[in-house]
Amino acid sequence: MTLDQARTALKKYFGYDTFRPMQEDIIEAIFQKKNALVLMPTGGGKSICYQIPGVTLPGTAIVLSPLIALMKDQVEALRSNGISAAFINSSMTAAESREVEDAAVDGRIKILYVSPEKLVSQGFQPLLKRLQISLLAVDEAHCISAWGHDFRPEYTQLKFLREQYPDVPLIALTATADKLTRKDIITQLQLDQVEEFVSSFDRPNISIQVRPGQKKLEQIVDFLKKHPEQSGIIYCLARKTCVDLATKLSAKGIKAAPYHADMPSKIRSAVQEDFINDRTPVVCATIAFGMGIDKSNVRFVIHYNLPRNLEGYYQEIGRAGRDGLPAEALLFFSYGDVQIYRNMFEDGGSDAEQTELKIAKLNRMYEFAEAPVCRRKTVLNYFGEPFEGNCGNCDVCKNPPVQFDGTVAAQKALSAILRTNEKVGMNTLVDILRGSHRREILELGYDRIKTYGAGREYSFQDWMFFISQMLHLGLIEIAYDQHSQLRVTPAGRSILFDGKKVALARPKLPEEKKKTQVKAPTPAPASKQLQQDFFEHLRKVRRQIAQQEGVPPYIVFSDATMDALASKRPYTDADLLQISGIGQRKLQRYGDAILQALREFTMQKLSEGEKVSGSTYLQTLEMYKSGQSIEQIAEERGLSPLTVTNHLAVMYEKGEPLNLSEWISNEETDLIKGALPLFSSPFQLKEIFDHFNEKMSYDKIRWAVADWHREELLDKIRG
Numbered sequence: 001m002t003l004d005q006a007r008t009a010l011k012k013y014f015g016y017d018t019f020r021p022m023q024e025d026i027i028e029a030i031f032q033k034k035n036a037l038v039l040m041p042t043g044g045g046k047s048i049c050y051q052i053p054g055v056t057l058p059g060t061a062i063v064l065s066p067l068i069a070l071m072k073d074q075v076e077a078l079r080s081n082g083i084s085a086a087f088i089n090s091s092m093t094a095a096e097s098r099e100v101e102d103a104a105v106d107g108r109i110k111i112l113y114v115s116p117e118k119l120v121s122q123g124f125q126p127l128l129k130r131l132q133i134s135l136l137a138v139d140e141a142h143c144i145s146a147w148g149h150d151f152r153p154e155y156t157q158l159k160f161l162r163e164q165y166p167d168v169p170l171i172a173l174t175a176t177a178d179k180l181t182r183k184d185i186i187t188q189l190q191l192d193q194v195e196e197f198v199s200s201f202d203r204p205n206i207s208i209q210v211r212p213g214q215k216k217l218e219q220i221v222d223f224l225k226k227h228p229e230q231s232g233i234i235y236c237l238a239r240k241t242c243v244d245l246a247t248k249l250s251a252k253g254i255k256a257a258p259y260h261a262d263m264p265s266k267i268r269s270a271v272q273e274d275f276i277n278d279r280t281p282v283v284c285a286t287i288a289f290g291m292g293i294d295k296s297n298v299r300f301v302i303h304y305n306l307p308r309n310l311e312g313y314y315q316e317i318g319r320a321g322r323d324g325l326p327a328e329a330l331l332f333f334s335y336g337d338v339q340i341y342r343n344m345f346e347d348g349g350s351d352a353e354q355t356e357l358k359i360a361k362l363n364r365m366y367e368f369a370e371a372p373v374c375r376r377k378t379v380l381n382y383f384g385e386p387f388e389g390n391c392g393n394c395d396v397c398k399n400p401p402v403q404f405d406g407t408v409a410a411q412k413a414l415s416a417i418l419r420t421n422e423k424v425g426m427n428t429l430v431d432i433l434r435g436s437h438r439r440e441i442l443e444l445g446y447d448r449i450k451t452y453g454a455g456r457e458y459s460f461q462d463w464m465f466f467i468s469q470m471l472h473l474g475l476i477e478i479a480y481d482q483h484s485q486l487r488v489t490p491a492g493r494s495i496l497f498d499g500k501k502v503a504l505a506r507p508k509l510p511e512e513k514k515k516t517q518v519k520a521p522t523p524a525p526a527s528k529q530l531q532q533d534f535f536e537h538l539r540k541v542r543r544q545i546a547q548q549e550g551v552p553p554y555i556v557f558s559d560a561t562m563d564a565l566a567s568k569r570p571y572t573d574a575d576l577l578q579i580s581g582i583g584q585r586k587l588q589r590y591g592d593a594i595l596q597a598l599r600e601f602t603m604q605k606l607s608e609g610e611k612v613s614g615s616t617y618l619q620t621l622e623m624y625k626s627g628q629s630i631e632q633i634a635e636e637r638g639l640s641p642l643t644v645t646n647h648l649a650v651m652y653e654k655g656e657p658l659n660l661s662e663w664i665s666n667e668e669t670d671l672i673k674g675a676l677p678l679f680s681s682p683f684q685l686k687e688i689f690d691h692f693n694e695k696m697s698y699d700k701i702r703w704a705v706a707d708w709h710r711e712e713l714l715d716k717i718r719g
Helices: 003-014 023-031 046-056 068-080 094-105 116-120 122-130 153-164 179-188 216-225 239-251 265-276 310-317 335-346 352-370 375-382 407-419 426-433 439-443 460-472 490-497 526-549 559-568 584-607 616-625 630-637 641-653 666-678 685-691 698-718
Strands: 035-039 060-064 085-088 111-114 133-138 170-174 194-198 206-212 231-235 256-259 282-285 298-303 327-333 403-405 476-479 485-488 503-505
Touching (some): 003 046, 023 035, 035 179, 060 116, 068 111, 068 584, 206 375, 216 239, 216 298, 216 327, 256 265, 335 352, 375 460, 485 490, 616 641, 630 641
Parallel strands (some): 231 282, 231 298
Antiparallel strands (some): 403 503, 476 485
C-alpha cells in the first residue's frame, strides 16, 4: 500500500483533502507492518489512523474498544461513508453475533470492532484464526496500565495478541497518558520495536474557564442562556446531583436530562439517544457519560465538581469541539471536592502505592484550578509538551495576574531540588527553603546544603504557590512512581544554569480579588449573521435527513462541515465535493437535499434584499429555469448575453442538468470534444476556434468544453 492510496481513500470515504499532522506518518508505519503507540487528544483524529489502513489493506482490521456506544457510533459513521464495518459485543444476541462473524469470514467486513471481554474469550479465538487480519488496533490503551486513570483488568490479557499474531501490525491508541503510563502500555502489550507518535495535545479551539464553586446554579443558568440549542455535558460527582441539577435547569426552561448508573438501562439509553440526536441539548451526568460517544458537535463541557485528575479532566473537556469549531470548558472547584475524593481513595481498597498516586494526582488537579498560570500551558506541560507563551483563550490569559521577576525564587527552589538529588516532595522542599528544624530535615542532612533557609522571606503558603506555578510552567515535574519526588526538567535547568528568566504571579491579597467585568455582547457583522442564518437553516435540514436515515445529525454532517456549507454556500455537485467532510458517498446520499436547501434559502434571502456573495451564477440559473430568455436575463441583470451564457455553462459543467442541445448539437459536441486532447487544459477558446477555421462559434466551443468537464466530474462522483 502507498500513501497515495491512503490519500485517495481519505477523500473518497471521508471527504478530506489532507491528513492532520502525524496521521500520515502513523499510517505509513502501519503499511510497513510496524507496531505503533499513538497519543492524540480527544478529537485529534486517532480513528483515521487505523480506519484508513483498515479500508485499504487486504483483510479485516480488528479494533478493540471497551465502549459499546462508541462502537455503535463509529460503525454508523463508517457505514454512512460507504465502508463495510460491524461490531461484536455483549449487547447483541447470539444470532446477531453469528451473522457478523459469517460476514467477516466471507471477507465482507473491512473493520470489525470487538469488546475486550469478547476478544479474550475462548469462544472468540477460532474466529480470529479464520480471518485474514490486516491490523490490530487497541483503543483507549491507557486502560491497560495500572498507572492510567481508567485501569481495566481484562486489558492485561491482551499480550496474547503479539504472541499469536506477531506479523500483524498492532497500534495502541489513547488520548490521555503521561510518560509513566506510556511506558507501561508498551510493556503490557509487549510492543517490541514500537514507534511512538505523540501528537500535540493542544486544543486551541476550547476556551477554558475555572471558577470557585459558589452560586453554581445561577452561573450555569447564565452560561446556558448564552448557548441556546447547543449540545453540552455537565459532569457531576454525585448521582443525586445529576438529578437535582437537571430538575432545576428544566424548571428554568432549559431542556436537560440526568444520566447515571442507578437509572434503569432503558431510560439511560433513551437519554443518550436523545442527546446524540440533538433532541436533548444538555445532559447532567456522572463521568462515565460521553466516553463512548463520538458526537462531534458538543459545544461545551461543564464540570460541576472538581475532576479527580488532569488526565480525566482533559479527556472530558475534549468531548467538546471535536469538529474543530469553538467550544467552551467551564470548571467549578472547591476544597470540599478534594476531601470527598480523598475519603473515596482511602476507603477504596486500593494498595498504598495506588492510593498515594491517586491522591497526588488529585492534589495536582486542585493546584491546576488555583494556579494563576495559562490553563493550556499547564495541561500541555503536564503531558510533557512544552508550550511557549500563553494561549490567550483561557480565563487566566484574559484576566492576567500581577507578575514579578521570579527568577531568583525559582533558582533557589531548583537548586534545592538538585542538592537533595531530586529526592524530595513539595512539602519537604518548602521546609528546606524556609529553614525548618523538623526532625526529618535534620536527620537527612538537608540543613547542611547551601540553599537551606535561603527562602525565609516567603511564607509556607507563598512557596507552595510559587512551586505550583513552576510545576505548571514545566520547570519541574513529579515522579509519581517515586513517591511524588520532584525532578528538574530541561526548562528548569535553563533557568538555573543558562540565565533564562521566569515571571511568577504574586499571591493575591483578599482585597485585590475583583469580580470579572462582563462585557455586553458585540452585535455580529452582517456577513457573520448571514452565515449564522444559513447554518441554522441547514441544521433543520440536517435534522430531517438524520430522522429519515435513523442516525444522529452529526453522522450526516459535522458542525465543521455545516459551517463550511454556510460560509461557502456551494450550489453544484462539483462545489459540494470541495467541502471538507463530503466524500462521494455523502454527495450521492445527501447532495440533492443540501443543494436544494442552499438554493432555496439563497433565493429567499435575495428576495428579502440581502446580498449573498457567490450567488450570481445561481441567480442566472433560476431566472433561466423560470422561462426567461438569455436576452431577458442579460437586460434585467445588466449583463452581456455572453456573460449570461457563461453562467449557465459553468453551472452545467458543475453538474446542473441543463439541455445541452439548446446550444449545440450532439454531432458538434462530439466533434469539438474529439479535438480537445490536442490542447492543454485549461482550454483556450481562441485556440480551438482557430483549429476549426472559425467554423465553430465561441458559444458552441464553450458548451462542448463544459460537457467535457461535466463528464470528468461525473466520473469522479462515481468513483
